[in-house]
Amino acid sequence: MLIEAEAFKGMMQKSSGSPIRLSDFVPLLQQCTRNDDQKIYMVDSVASSSQHEIENHCSELVAATDTDHTQDNLANGSSMTGNSNEKMDNELVSVTHRGIRRRCLDFEMASVRRKIADDNSNTNSSTQQSETMNAANENQLLPAKRNANSQRCILPGIGLHLNALASVKDHKGKEIENLTSGRQLSLTSSTSLLLSACQEHQHLSVVSVSISSERELVPSDNGVQPTEDCPQPIAYMATEDFNQNSPKKKRRKSEPVGEIEGCKRCNCKKSKCLKLYCECFAAGVYCIEPCSCQECFNKPIHEDTVLQTRKQIESRNPLAFAPKVIRSADSVPETGIDPNKTPASARHKRGCNCKKSNCLKKYCECYQGGVGCSISCRCEGCKNAFGRKDGSASIGIEGETEEETETSDKGAEEKAIQKTEIQNIEDHPDSAGVSTPLRLSRSLLPMPFSSKGKPPRSFVTTLTGSGYLTSQKLAKPNSLWSQSKTFQTVPDDEMPEILRGGDSSPIACIKTSSPNGKRISSPNCEMGSSPSRRGGRKLILQSIPSFPSLTHHP
DNA sequence: GAGTTTGAAACT
DNA sequence: CAGTTTCAAACTC
Numbered sequence: 001m002l003i004e005a006e007a008f009k010g011m012m013q014k015s016s017g018s019p020i021r022l023s024d025f026v027p028l029l030q031q032c033t034r035n036d037d038q039k040i041y042m043v044d045s046v047a048s049s050s051q052h053e054i055e056n057h058c059s060e061l062v063a064a065t066d067t068d069h070t071q072d073n074l075a076n077g078s079s080m081t082g083n084s085n086e087k088m089d090n091e092l093v094s095v096t097h098r099g100i101r102r103r104c105l106d107f108e109m110a111s112v113r114r115k116i117a118d119d120n121s122n123t124n125s126s127t128q129q130s131e132t133m134n135a136a137n138e139n140q141l142l143p144a145k146r147n148a149n150s151q152r153c154i155l156p157g158i159g160l161h162l163n164a165l166a167s168v169k170d171h172k173g174k175e176i177e178n179l180t181s182g183r184q185l186s187l188t189s190s191t192s193l194l195l196s197a198c199q200e201h202q203h204l205s206v207v208s209v210s211i212s213s214e215r216e217l218v219p220s221d222n223g224v225q226p227t228e229d230c231p232q233p234i235a236y237m238a239t240e241d242f243n244q245n246s247p248k249k250k251r252r253k254s255e256p257v258g259e260i261e262g263c264k265r266c267n268c269k270k271s272k273c274l275k276l277y278c279e280c281f282a283a284g285v286y287c288i289e290p291c292s293c294q295e296c297f298n299k300p301i302h303e304d305t306v307l308q309t310r311k312q313i314e315s316r317n318p319l320a321f322a323p324k325v326i327r328s329a330d331s332v333p334e335t336g337i338d339p340n341k342t343p344a345s346a347r348h349k350r351g352c353n354c355k356k357s358n359c360l361k362k363y364c365e366c367y368q369g370g371v372g373c374s375i376s377c378r379c380e381g382c383k384n385a386f387g388r389k390d391g392s393a394s395i396g397i398e399g400e401t402e403e404e405t406e407t408s409d410k411g412a413e414e415k416a417i418q419k420t421e422i423q424n425i426e427d428h429p430d431s432a433g434v435s436t437p438l439r440l441s442r443s444l445l446p447m448p449f450s451s452k453g454k455p456p457r458s459f460v461t462t463l464t465g466s467g468y469l470t471s472q473k474l475a476k477p478n479s480l481w482s483q484s485k486t487f488q489t490v491p492d493d494e495m496p497e498i499l500r501g502g503d504s505s506p507i508a509c510i511k512t513s514s515p516n517g518k519r520i521s522s523p524n525c526e527m528g529s530s531p532s533r534r535g536g537r538k539l540i541l542q543s544i545p546s547f548p549s550l551t552h553h554p
Numbered sequence: 555g556a557g558t559t560t561g562a563a564a565c566t
Numbered sequence: 567c568a569g570t571t572t573c574a575a576a577c578t579c
Contacts, residue, residue, distance in 0.1 A: 267574065276563055277573045316564095353561065362576055363560045558578070565571070 265290045273298035274309045276320060281306070284321055324349055325369035351376030359384035 264279045266287060273296045276282045280291060280298055286306075287298040297305050313320045326349050348366040351374060352359060359382045362368040366377060372387015373379055382389040 269574080271563095271573065275573080277575090279575080282563095313563095320563095350562095355561075357560065357576095361560080363562090365562075368576090556579090558576100560576075561573100562575100563571100563573075566569085 266293050267291070268293040268296070270294075272296060274306065276313065281310075282321070319349060322349060324365055325371050347371055347374045347376065349376075352379045353377070354379040354382070358382065359388070 264283050264285060266273055266278045266280045268278045268291075271277045271281075273281050273287050273291075273293045278287075278293070278298060280287045280293075286300055287293050287296045297309075299306075310321065326347050348369055348371055350365075352364045352366045354364045354377075357363040357367075359367050359373050359377075359379050364373075364379070364384065366373045366379075367384055367386065370386060373382045373384040373389040374387075375389065377389045379389060
């Protein structure tokens with residue numbers, strides 16, 4: 001999705017000193033829908049959302065980016081002085097942002113370092129920023145982990161982060177020039193942040209955001225409605241950042257698995273955080289201080305090892321790093337309120353294999369992802385509240401012969417579901433009264449997270465997740481990565497077929513076989529026939545890989 | 555907080 | 567490819 005620099009420049013200028021309003025964004029979003037050739041499709045559904053909420057989001061975003069910008073400069077040793085009042089005002093949000101964005105970009109930056117070294121001629125603002133930040137990173141990565149985590153507010157590799165927009169805003173004279181020099185701004189990440197936040201609130205849910213975007217989603221989300229599924233997340237994040245030494249477990253108590261949407265923390269002991277066991281690694285982020293891992297190699301200093309390992313894993317399973325949950329765009333009507341828009345409108349890319357949990361606990365990846373089980377699942381006794389394998393929910397499943405349990409113990413099943421939901425309600429008093437997954441999905445609480453109000457880490461996930469775009473099998477080497485770094489786009493002819501999905505033809509549904517024979521279907525399967533890519537108030541944002549493409553390394 | 559359960563990932 | 571082991575999160579007490 002591309003937004004003309006001028007448009008954004010104008011918007012940012014207009015927004016200087018005042019929050020961006022939805023009305024400011026709408027034209028841009030509409031513009032986005034016209035830029036279909038970039039494989040990022042945006043539908044102007046936001047307009048149907050609660051404008052007030054969206055404006056709140058926007059306001060926060062602006063505030064956060066402003067502060068982030070200041071912090072970036074601080075990290076860079078810049079003498080620029082931020083507006084202290086502004087900083088104070090937005091401290092909370094900014095801290096959240098910092099905490100959230102801290103890691104997901106590290107891989108990107110690590111990868112792009114070489115690129116930048118090799119390609120110094122690129123002097124656009126983004127590259128400069130990246131370079132500067134790289135420098136900052138190099139200095140801060142390990143020795144000053146805290147700083148690295150809290151201050152490195154790096155622009156996502158692809159697109160122009162709102163951070164950058166703030167930067168544009170602050171350095172009009174200098175940076176806007178760069179931005180407007182015939183270059184298009186890809187707002188993938190930042191916009192997805194904004195829109196997905198909006199959409200999640202409005203449950204227009206067909207948002208697909210990158211992992212990094214996903215990370216950014218919640219803070220603003222929660223910032224607006226702190227009483228929802230993630231109680232006081234901002235405070236939590238603030239605590240995290242201000243009290244860096246606070247033990248992980250403390251945080252885990254206050255915050256579900258310590259995961260404010262993407263703020264993953266692992267506890268690996270033997271895997272060195274270099275296997276998919278490690279949530280951080282699997283999510284494409286470096287481990288950070290709050291992790292309790294041991295002998296962790298998933299750190300910038302071990303970049304090469306990480307990349308190598310990742311490559312190896314991807315060679316074994318190209319979709320290993322793809323988002324686990326593929327959100328479908330098809331089942332969301334344009335009204336904005338969709339009774340059928342349960343999390344079951346998405347699928348787990350590979351399906352679960354639950355035996356004992358009945359897909360009612362977070363052991364089940366489908367349930368954890370807030371999606372129903374599907375034909376891809378090999379679970380036994382599926383009672384997934386979001387949709388059972390037999391299609392009792394809104395999942396399109398045909399001819400699936402269900403297990404014996406489906407009919408035999410419905411009582412127990414309902415009991416179990418009820419129990420789960422009761423649990424959820426207890427954990428989320430705010431959502432009490434919402435009793436069914438369906439309703440939960442419609443409420444602002446997207447799913448009956450089994451406990452702690454933690455949205456599944458993949459609840460909102462990306463169509464073109466890291467696995468897809470980083471996979472050398474699927475993407476032309478360097479193409480997406482480098483282009484995203486320079487706000488360029490992926491030419492159609494360089495786009496793997498499965499990633500294309502032109503308007504006319506449904507995207508081919510790839511089903512690859514993982515080494516263990518598990519079925520892996522392309523996320524695009526669910527999106528292929530999305531009828532409303534343009535007019536359907538849906539937003540599908542292309543994301544960047546959390547890990548850089550390995551092909552960058554000669 | 556320790557111990558148990560669970561299922562994905564990894565291995566054979 | 568099926569069976570087994572390893573692993574770490576989820577869960578229970």
